[in-house]
Amino acid sequence: MAKRIFTSAALTFTAAAAGSAITTVSSYMALKGGSGTQTIDVLEVLVSGKATASTVAAMELARASTLETTLTTLAAPHSDGPAHPATAALAAPALPFVTAATHPTPSNTVTDAKLNLALNLFGGIIRWNASPTQQWTIVGNTAPGGESLLWNSSTAGGSTGLADAHILYEPY
């Protein structure tokens, strides 16, 4: 019931194919529902490139068609916290993570939504902010609606590069 910000620091977004489980640790940002009935609204995504040479990254926010197994709890320098300091903890908090024992699979299904956030990571910045009622919604904690991930799609022509990013979201 309060906005939270999931931030990654100096993550190398390794380009990976849609429809296959990601194979590189700490190369994506995933957000999963904390319970089978939780709804999460994603309100903003920002990616600021830190590559040292021209690197076009096909960043996408996509559904996970197969969920991860045994996610690793987020650790510094990455972070996830409420935008308002006096926020009460949810009984079932949302689960942000950047690595897991088996990584999630970004959906390659034509009827699953994807948000195009392509940019050149050599100094490029992209920010998407949802218009009212047009937020990206995660529902429950099962595939594909219960988990979404920000990743770099080699399927869409992306190349691996370094970036910082944040996802502003509101769990209910």
Added chain:
Amino acid sequence: MTFLKKSRDGEIFVDHRASPGIPAELARKFGYHPDQVKEGAIFEAPTLGCPHCGANVVINPLRTRARAHCYRCNAYVCDWCDAAMHEPDYVHRTIKEIRELVASGNWELSGTMHRPILRKIGGN
């Protein structure tokens, strides 16, 4: 209720002022005009939701043609839904109404989101 039209805007902001930008071929693949994301360019555009089909539309700042408006919703509608609105058998339904009908379990949805076909399936 009165409102500013801009209050319904979302935003997409792509900053390549300090970057070589996206090559023309890839820019087209990603749906941009190459000039919008070339070296030194900044692309900033509002996004709007279509209340009829639920799509999220990037408002192209280079567009000179008129944009559609639904006077029943008093809101922007996308081009595809605007075309459907001009058809003789058009029935006005918002995405919210369609969602409620389908959630009731009494209606089945087929067709496209611009031209939805709702068929009654329950006894109610």
